[in-house]
Amino acid sequence: MRALVLTGPGKAEVHEVEPPAAAPGEVVVDVERAGVCGTDVELFTGEMSYLHTGRSWYPLRPGHEWCGRVTALGDGVPAEWLGRRVTGDTMLSCRTCDRCRSGRHHVCGDMAEIGISRGRPGALAEQLAVPVTALHALPDTVDSTLGALVEPGGNALRAARGAGLRPGGRLLVLGTGTIGLLTALFARAGGAEVHLLGQDESTLRLARHLGFGHAWTRPRCRGCRGTASSTPPTRPACPLSRSTSSNPPAAWSTSDWPAPLRDRHPRPGAQGRHRGRHPRRLGRPGRSHRRVRGRLGRRPPLVAATVGLAETAGVLAGHRPADAGPGPKIHIDPRR
Known part of the structure; x- marks a missing residue:
């Protein structure tokens, strides 16, 4: 074969x-x-x-x-x-x-x-x-x-559920690849207000076509500081990620995680x-x-x-x- x-x-x-x-x-x-x-x-x-x-x-x-x-x-x-x-x-x-x-x-x-x-x-x-x-x-x-x-969808569904949001809550998804968009779709289906953060305007076109009006690049995101980066910070410097809890409801698309993070969760x-x-x-x-x-x-x-x-x-x-x-x-x- x-x-x-x-x-x-x-x-x-x-x-x-x-x-x-x-x-x-x-x-x-x-x-x-x-x-x-x-x-x-x-x-x-x-x-x-x-x-x-x-x-x-x-x-x-x-x-x-x-x-x-x-x-x-x-x-x-x-x-x-x-x-x-x-x-x-x-x-x-x-x-x-x-x-x-x-x-x-x-x-x-x-x-x-x-x-x-x-x-x-x-x-x-x-x-x-x-x-x-x-x-x-x-x-x-x-x-x-x-x-x-289904395989990437399973990862996205778990990410959306892991945010622990209730209907009406807000979720910030960093990254607009397959996992990021599927996470956003699942979260929206669960009643969340979803925001997406992409690296540049070209990465946000499909998100907007899918009906996500809150799609930003970092320089255009209201209140965001600094420039866009492919490496996520420990806490996103973005007011959209803040909530009443101590953990911001944010999810990262796969491409936004640097490869060394694979080895930071020891067995x-x-x-x-x-x-x-x-x-x-x-x-x-x-x-x-x-x-x-x-x-x-x-x-x-x-x-x-x-x-x-x-x-x-x-x-x-x-x-x-x-x-x-x-x-x-x-x-x-x-x-x-």
């Missing part, structure tokens, strides 16, 4: 590789659609911290935002999974250690991540092997575009190594995924274009397709 392979910093090629086999407890999925994420870009450029700590290595097969159809079952997998359209969790924990059994899957010492770490092949390929415990069935009303948005008992997690992926696997499937019923115009596998290297290098729309997300159809 064809799969995208990263062979070194800035090097990505489509290779013919052996198709996956369904190990016991796993399924094989024919991938319908896969999203290109900022994490994939960091793996491509070599900036991903995991490449420097030994948690990830080249050659690497990326892709963790996906959907597809189950076409093969391993031993022990219930027969009803065959033929189902699915998406799945990125983080694969051992499910047996004390942390997993207490619901802290995200700090499992044996964590592997699809398309990211510990050599687990990703979804920028024609087929993907996935543990059945990581699967989530997709209803017929969720097409391929929405199906591949308990990680043998002295600070092998933390990216802030947006913290949380119990699957919980947000299950909730978000029913909330993406009306497709937001976040996906700018869908291209074939051969064009993925250019996308990772920052090239947008000529016919791309205004959305921040590029999808890949591995069957093209």
Whole structure:
């Protein structure tokens, strides 16, 4: 089968590789659609911290935002999974250690991540092997575009809920990428007054098209001080982020977090190594995924274009397709 392979910093090629086999407890999925994420870009450029700590290595097969159809079952997998359209969790924990059994899957010492770490092949390929415990069935009303948005949507939904806002409350979202816009959409659906802060006017056009009238750049934000920065301050110097509580209700889009923050959340008992997690992926696997499937019923115009596998290297290098729309997300159809 064809799969995208990263062979070194800035090097990505489509290779013919052996198709996956369904190990016991796993399924094989024919991938319908896969999203290109900022994490994939960091793996491509070599900036991903995991490449420097030994948690990830080249050659690497990326892709963790996906959907597809189950076409093969391993031993022990219930027969009803065959033929189902699915998406799945990125983080694969051992499910047996004390942390997993207490619901802290995200700090499992044996964590592997699809398309990211510990050599687990990703979804920028024609087929993907996935543990059945990581699967989530997709209803017929969720097409391929929405199906591949469930993973980032789960992160965004958890961020919106984590703000703890009640209807009528105000939320400031720093960043207008896929995660930021989805967070804003979920928060607005919950009755919040949402403000977005982008780096420049061009990044705010889609937010305004989606009906967010409170969309600012830092110099234009009423009362903001200083100039825009891609690195978030400890407390945003913006009155919109203030509330009656001691914690400002603010959420950051993925692209606004500097990569070193991945290693500032040490795992308990990680043998002295600070092998933390990216802030947006913290949380119990699957919980947000299950909730978000029913909330993406009306497709937001976040996906700018869908291209074939051969064009993925250019996308990772920052090239947008000529016919791309205004959305921040590029999808890949591995069957093209």
